[in-house]
Amino acid sequence: MQNPEYLLEMRNIVKVFPGVRALDGVNLKVRPGKVHVICGENGAGKSTLMKTINGTYVADEGEMFFKGQPVGKHTVEDTIKMGIAMIYQELNPVMDMTIAENVYLGREPMKGIFVDYGKLYSDTQTLLDQLDIPYNAHQTMRELSIAGHQLIEIAKAISMNAQVIIMDEPSSAIADAEIEVLFGQIFRLREQGVAILYITHKMDEIFRIADEITIIRDGRWIESGPASDYDAGKLVARMVGREITNVFPKENDIPIGDVVLEVKNLTQEKPDGGRFRDISFQLRAGEILGFSGLVGAGRSELMRAIFGLDRLTSGEVYLNGQRLNIRHTADAVKAGIAMVSEDRKGYGLVLGRSIHDNVSLVNLDQFLHGGLVNDSEIDRKTEEMVKLLQIKIANQNVAASTLSGGNQQKVVLAKWLIGDVKVMILDEPTRGIDVGAKSEIHKLMCRFAREGMAIIMISSELPEILGMSDRVVVMQEGQINGILNRSEATQESIMTLATKGRSK
Amino acid sequence: MEKTKEKFNFGKFYGKYGTFLLLVVIFLAACLFVPDFFGKDNLTNILRQIAVVTILGFGVEFVIILGHINVALGSEIALIGCVSCMVMVAVQGSMGAGMALVVSILSALALGLLIGGINGFVITKFDIPAFIMTLAVTTVARGGALLLTGGKPVSGMDSIYKSIGQGYVGPIPISVIILLILFVICWVILNKTRFGRHLFAVGGNANAAEASGIKSKSVVRKAFLIDGLMAAIAGVLFMSRMGTGQPSAGVSYEFDAITACVVGGTSLAGGSGTITGTLIGAVIVGIINNAQNLLGINAYWQQIVKGLIILVAVIVDVVTKRAAAKAK
Numbered sequence: 153m154q155n156p157e158y159l160l161e162m163r164n165i166v167k168v169f170p171g172v173r174a175l176d177g178v179n180l181k182v183r184p185g186k187v188h189v190i191c192g193e194n195g196a197g198k199s200t201l202m203k204t205i206n207g208t209y210v211a212d213e214g215e216m217f218f219k220g221q222p223v224g225k226h227t228v229e230d231t232i233k234m235g236i237a238m239i240y241q242e243l244n245p246v247m248d249m250t251i252a253e254n255v256y257l258g259r260e261p262m263k264g265i266f267v268d269y270g271k272l273y274s275d276t277q278t279l280l281d282q283l284d285i286p287y288n289a290h291q292t293m294r295e296l297s298i299a300g301h302q303l304i305e306i307a308k309a310i311s312m313n314a315q316v317i318i319m320d321e322p323s324s325a326i327a328d329a330e331i332e333v334l335f336g337q338i339f340r341l342r343e344q345g346v347a348i349l350y351i352t353h354k355m356d357e358i359f360r361i362a363d364e365i366t367i368i369r370d371g372r373w374i375e376s377g378p379a380s381d382y383d384a385g386k387l388v389a390r391m392v393g394r395e396i397t398n399v400f401p402k403e404n405d406i407p408i409g410d411v412v413l414e415v416k417n418l419t420q421e422k423p424d425g426g427r428f429r430d431i432s433f434q435l436r437a438g439e440i441l442g443f444s445g446l447v448g449a450g451r452s453e454l455m456r457a458i459f460g461l462d463r464l465t466s467g468e469v470y471l472n473g474q475r476l477n478i479r480h481t482a483d484a485v486k487a488g489i490a491m492v493s494e495d496r497k498g499y500g501l502v503l504g505r506s507i508h509d510n511v512s513l514v515n516l517d518q519f520l521h522g523g524l525v526n527d528s529e530i531d532r533k534t535e536e537m538v539k540l541l542q543i544k545i546a547n548q549n550v551a552a553s554t555l556s557g558g559n560q561q562k563v564v565l566a567k568w569l570i571g572d573v574k575v576m577i578l579d580e581p582t583r584g585i586d587v588g589a590k591s592e593i594h595k596l597m598c599r600f601a602r603e604g605m606a607i608i609m610i611s612s613e614l615p616e617i618l619g620m621s622d623r624v625v626v627m628q629e630g631q632i633n634g635i636l637n638r639s640e641a642t643q644e645s646i647m648t649l650a651t652k653g654r655s656k
Numbered sequence: 657m658e659k660t661k662e663k664f665n666f667g668k669f670y671g672k673y674g675t676f677l678l679l680v681v682i683f684l685a686a687c688l689f690v691p692d693f694f695g696k697d698n699l700t701n702i703l704r705q706i707a708v709v710t711i712l713g714f715g716v717e718f719v720i721i722l723g724h725i726n727v728a729l730g731s732e733i734a735l736i737g738c739v740s741c742m743v744m745v746a747v748q749g750s751m752g753a754g755m756a757l758v759v760s761i762l763s764a765l766a767l768g769l770l771i772g773g774i775n776g777f778v779i780t781k782f783d784i785p786a787f788i789m790t791l792a793v794t795t796v797a798r799g800g801a802l803l804l805t806g807g808k809p810v811s812g813m814d815s816i817y818k819s820i821g822q823g824y825v826g827p828i829p830i831s832v833i834i835l836l837i838l839f840v841i842c843w844v845i846l847n848k849t850r851f852g853r854h855l856f857a858v859g860g861n862a863n864a865a866e867a868s869g870i871k872s873k874s875v876v877r878k879a880f881l882i883d884g885l886m887a888a889i890a891g892v893l894f895m896s897r898m899g900t901g902q903p904s905a906g907v908s909y910e911f912d913a914i915t916a917c918v919v920g921g922t923s924l925a926g927g928s929g930t931i932t933g934t935l936i937g938a939v940i941v942g943i944i945n946n947a948q949n950l951l952g953i954n955a956y957w958q959q960i961v962k963g964l965i966i967l968v969a970v971i972v973d974v975v976t977k978r979a980a981a982k983a984k
Contacts, residue, residue: 461867485869499867502860504927513857514868516850524848567868 158217159184159347160205160236160316165214167197167204174200175211176371182316187338187348189362189379191391193586197371198351199241202318205349206238207231237309238318243301245293252276252289255308279307283337297448299330306337317341318349321584323357326612330446335361354613355384367391392588402440402620403598409437411473412606413489413575418467420457427453428630431467435575435606440597442621442641443610445650450630451610452494455577459491460484461499471574485514488574492564492581494610496557500564503553507545508534510552510563515571537566542592558589565596576600579610594620614643626650674976675921675936682943690947698946700829706942707831708733708894712913713920713934714842715886718879720917721846721859723926724779724786726883729890729910731797732771734903736891738801740764741810741901744817753814760817764888771797772884776877801903810901821897831893838889842882843931851878860927915941915966923973941965 160182167175175197182188190198203209205216207228216223218234226234245254252273253260261271276289285303293301302322309317319338323331338348338361352358358365362379367390374390411434418431428450435441443451456462458469460481469476471487478484484491493499501510512519512530519529534548541562545555552563561581568576578597582590597620601607611617617624624636626649633649687694712729719726726732740760748756771793779789823830846852857865858872865872890909895901920937922929944965948958 459867480869480871481866482869482871491867493867498861499863502857502864502927504860505856509853509856513853513865513870516853520850523850524844525850525853 158182159219160349161217162201162205163215163217165201165204165216166212167200167209168212172371174371175204178214178368178371178373179376180205180366180373181376182347182349183364184315184347185342185345186363187342187350187361188364188366189350189352189358190366190368191358191387192368193391193588196368196391196586198368199320200371201368202238202320202349202351205231206236206318232312232314235313235315236318237312237314237316239302239305239309239320239322241320241322243298243305245301245304247294248292250290250292251280251287251296251304254293254304255279255289255311275311276307279311283307283310283340285337297326297330299326299333302326302334303337306341310341314346316347316349320351322350323352323354331357355387356615358387359384369393388587402594403602406438406598406601408439408622409604411435412437412471413608414470415458416468416470418454418457418469419465420453420462421465427457428627431632433625433632433635435608437604437606438601439622440601440607440609440620442617442624443608443627444612444614444617444624444646445627448629449627449650451627452579453630454627455491455579455608455610458484459489459577461491485571488572489577490514490568490571490573490575491577492561492568492579494580494583496560496564501552501560504551506551507538507543507548507555507563511537511548511566511570514567518570533570534566537570540569541566541596556586556589558585558593561585561589561593565593569600573600573605575606575608577608577610580612581609582611582613582616614646617641617646618643628652674972675919675933675940678919679936679940679943682940686943686947690950692950693947698950700827700832702939702942702946703832703835704829704897705946706938707829707835708890708897709909709912709916709941710835710935710938711838711886711890711893712909713916713938714838714931715883715890716910716913717842717917717922717929717931717934718846718855718882719786720914720922720924721855721926721929722876722879723859723924724876724879725914725924726775726790726880727787727910727914728775728790728793728797729887729913730906730908731794731801732768732884732887733891733894733909734906735797735801735804736764736767736771736888737895737906738805738810738901738903739767740892741813741817741895742804744813745810748814753816756814757816761892764892765885768884768886768888768891769881770884771887772880772882773877775884776880779880780873780876798903805901805903807903809903810895811899813899813901818896818899821893821895822899831897834889834893838886839931839935845882846931851875855879856927911962911966912941913938915962915969918966918969918973921973923977924970937969 158181160180162178162180165175165178166173178197178201180201190201192198200209204211207226207230210225223234246257255276256272261268261275273289280287280289283306285307287296287300293304296304306317322334326334341348350361359379364376365379365382365387366376367374367387369391413435416432419429420427431454433441445451453462457464458478460478460483469478471489476483476487497503502513508530511534516525519526531548537543538545538548543559543562543566545559552560555563582593585593597607597609609620618641621641622638624641624646626633626636626646628650633652636645692698712733716726716729740763743763744756744760747759751759775789775793778784779786819830821831825833846855854865854870854875857868857870858875862872894906898905916938917929917934918924918937919940920930920933920935922933944961945958948961
């Protein structure tokens with residue numbers, strides 16, 4: 153009946169949301185001291201499964217066993233007590249409190265009615281030292297990077313004696329170099345017998361850390377097995393139920409035209425330090441220019457400034473040889489520069505409004521007649537875009553918030569494409585998007601390039617940079633360390649440039 | 657998930673038709689239980705009574721959709737209304753009553769634009785909460801009205817001035833005609849113009865609007881200009897109905913206007929709201945007030961009821977939104 157060789161076991165889990173069976177008979181067996189990766193497309197039910205385990209959701213059917221003991225209905229508090237901790241995709245640390253205060257938030261050691269700060273800080277420091285996390289317990293969370301926040305979250309889990317730690321796409325927000333730190337920590341925990349449940353979309357990560365793999369698709373359990381039984385092709389095929397021949401379908405015969413965008417000596421200084429300095433590059437029609445670098449290299453800040461979201465301190469921007477004076481995004485839009493932000497929900501969409509409204513937002517003037525908006529024209533144009541980009545929606549009047557990540561991203565693209573775009577800036581265009589939609593977006597990028605658009609693509613995934621870029625700009629600490637041609641660009645050459653260290 | 661059939665969801669249903677249903681229920685209840693309620697005279701009377709508040713509601717609707725607020729409307733209509741009366745008194749002798757009325761109204765509109773312009777400018781320029789700015793304007797405008805009038809009512813306007821608030825065209829009060837014209841204008845602005853679309857975008861997600869090339873601060877300033885214009889029209893109508901310029905009148909009118917918006921389904925968090933809803937909301941509040949008067953309910957109790965209405969409306973908004981979000 154029970155199998156104590158498993159730390160955690162889920163049998164035939166069913167979770168129904170109004171109108172959808174998010175989980176439909178999922179099985180999961182987690183051994184101690186193993187990294188167990190859950191694979192599946194976006195919307196496959198991975199996060200729902202994790203939230204069912206940790207008690208955020210209550211399963212409608214199925215059983216859960218922890219150390220061989222059946223677990224009934226449980227809450228998040230119950231699972232934390234049992235020793236199951238979850239590190240969410242988006243962390244919300246209290247930024248202005250110290251590491252120690254965050255680790256013991258809500259369970260501070262007390263001396264009478266007062267917090268025992270001495271014990272709070274010494275306990276935390278001991279914990280950090282044990283885990284080889286190189287921070288001081290007195291530092292505030294604001295001083296730490298997102299990877300740092302994750303390490304603190306892991307420390308917090310350990311301080312609560314977690315035996316199973318669930319990580320939902322921890323690497324999606326951090327750069328490749330920082331991932332090493334995270335993996336180091338995961339390997340250490342594994343040696344201590346902690347089981348890690350890990351969700352990720354990145355193939356290379358799966359094969360680096362996975363001991364065991366469970367694949368789910370459309371809420372159904374497909375299979376589980378040791379990671380050594382899989383390679384990338386087989387895994388993707390099982391996840392999507394179809395073979396994807398080329399994950400990055402960059403077409404190499406796209407003609408490269410004249411210089412469209414040229415920037416010279418762009419610099420942005422802020423009171424708390426420079427964001428970027430002395431940036432110059434050229435971008436040609438039909439070209440995809442990749443921007444690589446560690447998180448914090450200043451790539452997004454640079455693009456925000458070119459697009460007019462932030463101000464430049466100095467430097468010049470030319471479009472087709474004409475000097476632009478961009479004081480607001482409206483000026484950039486008028487000139488034909490489009491930007492798809494890395495923060496889709498924050499800067500891409502008005503989530504509460506319909507697809508119709510979002511698509512028409514940028515180029516509303518196209519649909520104005522005598523000062524009034526012609527909605528049936530927007531309907532037609534939106535329908536056209538929905539077909540062109542293969543956006544999956546019931547109808548264009550549904551709120552943007554109801555769409556999956558991939559479809560949301562396509563709506564953002566659609567909003568720009570109904571206008572005349574000369575330069576398209578894409579900041580992490582496929583982050584958090586499932587494999588199928590990802591390759592569709594890559595195909596669209598090739599198509600835009602072929603039509604003569606000049607494209608800038610920031611990506612923190614090296615395979616994407618290598619697969620899609622004609623040239624790669626590598627940045628570090630706000631400066632360009634080098635620009636590589638497609639033939640020169642390799643994982644090694646980029647990482648070397650991105651981490652070469654600067655003499656100031 | 658996007659292909660699943662839509663199931664019935666009370667939150668969504670309520671969000672769409674709730675206000676209208678509420679109007680029907682309250683109207684029927686009033687007809688049944690309040691003597692003298694149902695009758696042409698009383699119903700026309702209700703529309704006349706709500707005209708000022710509804711017009712203020714139309715104006716503040718634009719501001720609330722942006723997630724801002726204006727708590728100074730009561731003082732603004734006192735100041736603007738009194739100024740229009742004083743202008744009327746000052747010029748009617750020299751240029752004739754008809755022309756003087758035009759000048760009086762134009763000066764009110766100009767003052768309304770000025771106040772709205774200052775509100776929008778300060779709020780966007782210094783990035784301060786609209787609540788604080790308009791809270792300051794509340795006493796500034798009230799003080800201004802008392803200062804200009806010496807604290808005494810302004811009287812002596814030609815009777816043509818009173819006709820705006822008290823007159824009829826056939827059986828229909830002029831104030832109701834003005835109300836309906838403004839309703840149509842505001843509906844068109846909100847639903848059919850570029851500014852209207854930008855308003856919802858900025859209210860829903862200012863960052864995304866900015867990243868789409870929309871100058872969100874300019875949208876905010878324009879919304880406050882409209883708010884100021886509506887306050888001007890409401891101010892003239894208000895004094896005209898009373899027949900004198902009352903510098904101390906209009907207290908808590910902003911509250912009634914905001915209540916009309918919220919009861920009409922406008923979210924104080926910004927990003928959503930309709931002009932039709934605000935009109936219905938104002939009528940609902942008007943019926944409740946009227947019914948209480950007819951039933952002879954003590955005015956102090958009426959204040960308590962008013963406060964509870966807005967509280968319940970906001971709670972319903974939050975709860976239905978949560979239910980709708982859960983159903984996703």
